[in-house]
Amino acid sequence: MLHKLDIKAFFFNAKTDYLPYYKQFTFTLESEASVQELLARIQEANENFAYPQSNLVLKINSWVVEGTQTIGSLVQRLGTSWQIDPVSSYRANHGLCINDADFMQSFALLAPYAREEDAAFYKTLYALHYASRTELFVREYIGDAVLVLAHKMITEGSEHKESILKAITSAESGLLDCEYENGLFEAQDHSKAIAELKAMVTEDDTPSLCTKLMQRFCKEKTPPKRVAQTIKNLSEKQVAHYFAHASHDAMHARITEKGMKGIHFASANKLCGLGILKDNKVLAFKKAGAILLDAFDCGAEVLIVEDLDALEMFQKHFSAIEKTVGREMIGLELIWAEDFIAQISKS
Template sequence: MIKELHVELFRFDSKVDYLPYYKKYTIEYKQRDTILSILNKINNIEKFSFEPTVDFNLKINNLYMNANEFIVNIVDATSNEFIIEPISIYRATRDLIIDKKDFLEKIVSFKEYVTPMDMDEYAKNYELDYYASNTYDINRDYIGDHSLLIASDIIEQNPELKQDILSKISNADNGIWYHTSLENRVFNYDISKEHRIKTLLSMLPKVTYSGISASVNTKTHSADISQYFNGFNIASFDGLNKNSASAMIKESKANYVDISLKYEDLAPYSTLVSKDFSLKIAGNILIQAKDENADFIIVRGKSDVMLFDGEQKRIEKAVGREINLPVISQEQFVKLLQGEKDSSLLGFDKHKVKVSFL
């Protein structure tokens, strides 16, 4: 069965263009067509720069993947409207081609521990792990998840090098502390990689923990609704475990503001070495919700409220922008839906950013 795909393709030439732009195409595809086949079809219509191989990496609808993925799987996960971009807009040189110098240099930094053949394999297999990281978008000096996976391999194969390698990857400015999970950013992510990185973290000395939650195992609530939110725009931060409040928001008759950063990792270990890295991640989430005209954002629980609301002034300073966006928990939203209007019973009297819609 032939179906249609609507594509916006990133175009940019660093030698000519000041800013990137996007060109639109409507492409037909079949059940077994891959991303590479679509790239080739567009290239037949109008030439652009990419690598015509199944190992070529790119970003579609904010998901990182290689060109060997089936189109139908990406459509099922997102939609039939594709925004196709390079894996790093920041490093783009021509269309979907990027300058990989930074990625390769960090592999070479392990040259005394691995063979040239190993380095070639790492360059081939770990590119997505480097560029897909949200950490990379915030801290360009980050050692990279690919470096952490290389470190894991070295320690496994040569346990006597453990302390040397741990010292190499635990720098306070760019080390493992800044790792953020890729499980919601890379399509069909191999979660065993995340387990390997967590194993590395477990090898490092324990320090006082911040209390910021990477994931929260809470059930999304349901409520008997007696108070609706017609006319409101409401965003949600769902975290790694995708504890989504979207269904509740839609049931409340509000407009659900779907932000692309809703499943991000808040980098809790970064607080051991940095005062503001997690604040920058939270700031980007709040700014995206604000820019999408959200009236407020729903977060998972108390620890999220403590960060997104309690630290919002520090967040504003970290990202260099005023935000002033009310933050409430899923539990508080359920109580609102059930008709509760007492600010103190809801806990809103303790919030730093006034919840003004009551």
């Protein structure tokens, strides 16, 4: 089957360009053709376009894609309008080619404890390293790949467990900054491995006997009963839905059924920093701010938040989030999904 693709391709040459730019192309390719074949076609059309000849990994519509991926599989999920970017725009030096020295620099943290097979395994995680969402907020982040390797080494019985854990937590931005999200087109879920690593690091933080006794005999204050929230003139406002890893379908149907103006924004399915709030507030606020700003800039007047804990984080730290991202979001109202449903059900 043939697919007509509308391509917006990234161009940049560190030797001649001050800023990157994009050029538009249209190509027709077979479903079975690979991304690498598409890139070759772009280069034929414009000799200034460049892409790696090895470790071919790039971003298409923000998803990390390998060069062997077929056109048909991408069209099925992404449609036929694509924006092609380097896997790390920050590290780009010529087109899609990047300075990837950081990949092996991260491995160097574990190299003293690694076997040959560990090094070989790590090299298979090249795409995963650059799919790390945390790196978008902290450039010094060591990457998800080295954390996956650390977990593998420890669970396979490495005698260097403590040294490995120290290496991945003492880095400028390491394990405790990781809130794992899949950024790969061919999805991988390493959240269990990351959670287990964090549990290993914090296992010494268990309460002492004295603390446990105090917790047992000291009465805890009963939290106040939550009062359902309502929003004035809700039916007249533009609403967006932040659902993270939940589903958007049911909420989309309700918004449509009520004839309300629904706003879609790219980061609606991303994590908001709740999982790292305790360990790195600034990073958590950056992640939360990116989501709130995305919804706000897309025109949302009301943001429906699926998860109550995420909503409470947004509300409690709203001013701090604004300060962290350097923007005010005047007029953006937040509401829990269940409160939203209850309110529109009465209208």
